[in-house]
Amino acid sequence: GAGVSQSPSNKVTEKGKDVELRCDPISGHTALYWYRQSLGQGLEFLIYFQGNSAPDKSGLPSDRFSAERTGGSVSTLTIQRTQQEDSAVYLCASSLDSRYQPQHFGDGTRLSIL
Amino acid sequence: GNSVTQMEGPVTLSEEAFLTINCTYTATGYPSLFWYVQYPGEGLQLLLKATKADDKGSNKGFEATYRKETTSFHLEKGSVQVSDSAVYFCALRRAGDDKIIFGKGTRLHILP
Numbered sequence: 384g385a386g387v388s389q390s391p392s393n394k395v396t397e398k399g400k401d402v403e404l405r406c407d408p409i410s411g412h413t414a415l416y417w418y419r420q421s422l423g424q425g426l427e428f429l430i431y432f433q434g435n436s437a438p439d440k441s442g443l444p445s446d447r448f449s450a451e452r453t454g455g456s457v458s459t460l461t462i463q464r465t466q467q468e469d470s471a472v473y474l475c476a477s478s479l480d481s482r483y484q485p486q487h488f489g490d491g492t493r494l495s496i497l
Numbered sequence: 498g499n500s501v502t503q504m505e506g507p508v509t510l511s512e513e514a515f516l517t518i519n520c521t522y523t524a525t526g527y528p529s530l531f532w533y534v535q536y537p538g539e540g541l542q543l544l545l546k547a548t549k550a551d552d553k554g555s556n557k558g559f560e561a562t563y564r565k566e567t568t569s570f571h572l573e574k575g576s577v578q579v580s581d582s583a584v585y586f587c588a589l590r591r592a593g594d595d596k597i598i599f600g601k602g603t604r605l606h607i608l609p
Contacts, residue, residue, distance in 0.1 A: 387540070416596075418599075425501070425586070426541075426588075426597075426599035427599075428597065474541065476541075485543040488533075488541035488542070489540050
């Protein structure tokens with residue numbers, strides 16, 4: 384497929400468990416973004432990767448959230464000791480480079496914390 | 498700070514009606530402005546954009562004009578279709594920045 388791929392599409396887990404969300408960007412896209420869409424809220428920026436530069440983590444809501452991007456391609460967003468307020472749709476986007484290029488979004492992972 | 502405010506939904510219209518979804522922004526400098534659309538069950542898609550004052554973005558019959566004087570980027574369509582039912586997000590990206598700041602989204606229902 385040519386688009387941004389995210390997995391799983393749905394994840395239900397118990398409070399306190401750790402979860403990993405995966406994002407496969409479009410091939411050749413050097414910029415990768417994670418966003419969160421909570422019920423009743425707008426989209427919230429979480430973290431941004433650009434090539435080999437240090438990621439911009441300014442949007443991560445707490446130290447329970449972390450993300451990595453291996454080999455400049457696939458990215459994993461990890462949430463440790465999940466809380467109910469972490470329930471949201473987590474969206475990944477990629478772009479050809481970081482400036483003036485449209486971001487292409489995946490379909491998201493719907494995370495539900497019981 | 499930088500922010501985007503758009504009209505709350507849901508907005509319900511009949512097919513062929515005229516659509517306006519209001520969006521205003523607060524930002525330093527000269528941001529780029531965007532409308533994204535999320536159709537049911539799908540991810541976000543870029544609908545249109547404008548990068549400087551007085552630019553008009555257009556796509557699929559939708560238009561929005563970058564109004565610096567009123568800090569607005571209202572989305573309009575002359576005749577909506579049932580297939581336009583979706584959630585629409587207004588967004589900005591500051592000059593020299595890479596993050597996009599989104600509004601809360603407006604859900605649009607078009608009745609046949």
